[in-house]
Amino acid sequence: MKSQEIIHIAVAETSMIVRSGLVAVLRRLPDLNVQTVEITSKEGLQHCMEAHQPEILIVNPQFEGWFDLEAFKQQYARQDMKIVSLICTVVDANQLKGYDESINLFDDLDAVAHKISTLMNVNEEEDSGQNSLSQREKEIIGCVVRGMTNKEIAEQLFISVHTVITHRRNITRKLQIHSAAGLTIYAIVNKLVELSEVKMNL
Incomplete structure (x- = not known):
């Protein structure tokens, strides 16, 4: 489903x-x-x-x-x-x-x-891929590595800041990545963002 x-x-x-x-x-x-x-x-x-x-x-x-x-x-x-x-x-x-x-x-x-x-x-289909990340969690990773704040992410995705924080906590737990640099590498390797999008925020 x-x-x-x-x-x-x-x-x-x-x-x-x-x-x-x-x-x-x-x-x-x-x-x-x-x-x-x-x-x-x-x-x-x-x-x-x-x-x-x-x-x-x-x-x-x-x-x-x-x-x-x-x-x-x-x-x-x-x-x-x-x-x-x-x-x-x-x-x-x-x-x-x-x-x-x-x-x-x-x-x-x-x-x-x-x-x-x-x-x-x-998320049955997603479980076989990127450590059971949902589509929304992938979107949030993209926003994070582009340098957006929780408030900006919430506004862009039309969700609450609390929901953004919950997603970020789930992402950390699922991927066991605790740094912005690690998350950026993950996002690039898994084609969640283009390298050019990240360069602007490095």
């Missing part, structure tokens, strides 16, 4: 604060185009599944008392739908069997992005 494609995610949780908070996080995930549906009841979940089954269902294992995962899977046997447990309280490990992944209240933006990307195999 390509990162530009829309990922439909349904969030089934009775607490408005938890549900809306998670939806806000999902909409801010870098490099992922997420469309969300909020579900507040089992009846609402049934309507959602009949109208359009999402690629990912994030559900509290204690949704409306108890969420019977096995019965749900039998009723909606769509094999490619991933089901993620939303952990808001202490949960018995047995309740989490059968889920494809878990998200909890202490996960940060990067952790949630990684889990969703892994579930959907986003």
Whole structure:
């Protein structure tokens, strides 16, 4: 799956604060185009599944008392739908069997992005190439080696400065390159920038 494609995610949780908070996080995930549906009841979940089954269902294992995962899977046997447990309280490990992944209240933006990307195999094509860099991360490397500040990068790419910083942190972690010179060499070798573009900023 390509990162530009829309990922439909349904969030089934009775607490408005938890549900809306998670939806806000999902909409801010870098490099992922997420469309969300909020579900507040089992009846609402049934309507959602009949109208359009999402690629990912994030559900509290204690949704409306108890969420019977096995019965749900039998009723909606769509094999490619991933089901993620939303952990808001202490949960018995047995309740989490059968889920494809878990998200909890202490996960940060990067952790949630990684889990969703892994579930959907986003950047599958890029993984085989440049150390799993996303297209957006490649763009940011190009901007950095051209001498742009975080604020300038954010303005050019129409994203927040916070998102730029998150991308730069991910780039450093993935490439294990900690200097501007190292990043410049990487960008030239991998044809992310032309040598002439870098000379102006050396």
